[in-house]
Amino acid sequence: MLSRFQVVSLLFLGCTAQSLMLLRGGTFITYSESTSNLEIITDGAMLFNDTIIAISNSTDGLDSHANDEGVQIVNTTGKIISPGFIDTHRHTWQTAMRTLGPNVQLENYFWMFGSGGPAPLILSPDDIHIATLMGTLEALNAGVTTSLDFAHMTWTRAHAQAGLQGVIDSGARVWWCYNVGPVVISGDPYTVNRSASVDQLAHIRELAPNSPFNNGLVTLGIAADPPTVEIIETAQNSSVNLITAHDVGGPFPDGDNVITEVNNLTPGNPTLNSSMAFVFAHASSLNPSEARLLRKFNQFVSITPESEMHYGHGHPSSYLIQDQASLGVDTHFTFSLDIIGQMRIWLQSTRLGLYQETLNKFKIPSNTPMSVRQAFLMGTRNGGLALKRPDLGVLREGAKADVLVFSTDAIGLIGWSDPVAAIVLHSNVADIEDIYVDGKLVKSAGKLVVDWEGQGFADQLRASAVKFREAFAKTNISAFEEGIKLQGSLTDADFQDPFEVDVTRGDGTGF
Ligand SMILES: *[C@@H]1O[C@H](CO)[C@@H](O)[C@H](O)[C@H]1NC(C)=O
Ligand SMILES: *[C@@H]1O[C@H](CO)[C@@H](O)[C@H](O)[C@H]1NC(C)=O
Ligand SMILES: *[C@@H]1O[C@H](CO)[C@@H](O)[C@H](O)[C@H]1NC(C)=O
Ligand SMILES: *[C@@H]1O[C@H](CO)[C@@H](O)[C@H](O)[C@H]1NC(C)=O
Ligand SMILES: *[C@@H]1O[C@H](CO)[C@@H](O)[C@H](O)[C@H]1NC(C)=O
Ligand SMILES: *[C@@H]1O[C@H](CO)[C@@H](O)[C@H](O)[C@H]1NC(C)=O
Ligand SMILES: *[C@@H]1O[C@H](CO)[C@@H](O)[C@H](O)[C@H]1NC(C)=O
Secondary structure, eight states, X not given: OOOGGGSOOSTTTTOOOOOEEEEESSEEEEEETTTTEXXXXXXXXXXXXXXXXXXXXXXXXXXXXXXXXXXXXXXXXXOEEEEOEEEEEEOGGGGGGTTSOTTOOHHHHHHHTSTTSSHHHHOOHHHHHHHHHHHHHHHHHXXXXXXXXXXXXXXXXXXXXXHHHHHHHHTOEEEEEEEESOEEEETTTTEEETTHHXXXXXXXXXHGGGOSXXXXXXXXXXXXXXXXXXXXXXXXXXXXXXXXXXXXXTTSSSOSSHHHHHXXXXXXXXXXXXXXXXXXXXXXXXXXXXXXXXXXXXXXXXEOHHHHHHSSOOOTTGGGXXXXXXXXXXXXXXXXXXXXXXXXXXXXXXXHHHHHHHHTTTOOOOSOSSOHHHHHHHHTHHHHHHTTOTTSSOOSTTSBOOEEEEOOOSGGGTTOOOHHHIIIIIOOGGGEEEEEETTEEEEETTXXXXXXXXXXXXXXXXXXXXXXXXXXXXXXXXXXXXXXXXXXXXXXXXXXXXXXXXXXXXXXXXX
């Protein structure tokens, strides 16, 4: 069936020749491959087209280029210049469900809002397109220049095409990971099509020769829970070089030891020993042997701090695998999407967990267990490494020009001197003034270049949100609950109410 999304839209095609940008003045958070750490340049300058050509440690250090053909000079004096943030786990199609799951735990999420809930029976390809487009624009606005979209709304070819088109239309850098898995075809009785993967894999084989899309910004990947030999081979045969999967485990029925199982898919030849990137979301039940596998074969975990706290999968050992981990957001319809927030939450919760070990021994922690620079690296550099792209998430010569310019005029930033602390602990999305992706301006003077209001995108998303809410209200959700519980062989004995807090004096709890 043909859909209107089968033709790449013209929104971002025909852009003008790439200009040369010279950012002059300001504090640059650069990266040194030789020290594997950030290097701060105060009063520097940077020259780039799609790639960073030169960084200087003085404001006038690149002025010899000021008269080069097509150069645009931007006065960035007083600003902070940062690499773009990287989110390695998000389900962008869910934007229109915003605020519907503020108090939902993980199993409830699956049957209410997950890919196996009623959404496939409610959302059309048009709904998927606008949700993906607006969700990816929201990420861009927040300085997330690169993301891994775990696109588990590949219910039909038209839905898949619409999601892919949404990320293409956004102008962001995205690994768009086509989910291969069962598709819900009825709620009551709960029925899924277990053969859906046959056509999903065929569709992937058709799309792959055209990847990357949008001048190299959008790359096709594969998502699967869990990946199979057939999926790995399809990826290899079609030059898809990224596979992503969820890894929760513990009491949850959704896969224990996923990292080990994936590694054992090709006996005699460890599957993770590959130039293909494997990104495992959460790794909540990570064990020492899996941590060794990740290090040995240089594959990554995506820690989604807010999600794992919100839903309760937890991340008890994740602080131990941060050398092979990056940060992700997950279901941005339930909480914040910006990586500044994730860096902050992850930093402070990791600190608390490790402080507590010392406090439990009746001792005073004599140092902090995690630094603000480490949090920043998790949200930038490590994301690039997870995608096997060391030229992303860093400001250095030869890296891709995905660049953020922070204004430092806001009341909460007055008096700053450490730019990394300013961003991780004091900034917010509104402080990001200009954003370049692949050297092209996508946010200027605090506003996205794409006129999402003027083009009616906001109205489309609002209408889609109303449509979902109204259909959801009429849905018999217990049919989905029972269906999914049975699939996972769960019984009521697998569940327990957590302690519920009381925030009001006297009667009632304020819940
Ligand atoms: C960017 O500049 C470099 C160095 O001058 C040049 O080799 C490259 O072709 C330019 N790229 C684009 C896309 O203009
Ligand atoms: C600035 O860069 C120049 C050229 O690479 C170098 O000679 C100089 O030592 C640097 N100055 C500082 C203060 O790092
Ligand atoms: C750049 O901006 C700063 C701060 O606003 C100003 O003091 C300086 O004069 C500007 N430099 C140029 C070359 O315009
Ligand atoms: C299940 O998916 C396959 C494609 O992989 C398709 O041929 C079949 O018609 C689908 N079945 C139902 C009941 O939707
Ligand atoms: C991948 O290609 C090999 C060699 O052509 C072939 O034997 C194999 O069946 C293919 N696998 C899949 C899943 O397409
Ligand atoms: C991993 O693959 C490389 C070749 O790509 C090979 O030399 C090496 O022995 C493999 N390691 C293991 C543990 O299989
Ligand atoms: C909702 O679904 C459950 C489980 O299939 C069923 O027992 C119940 O009768 C349904 N309720 C309504 C109102 O249809």
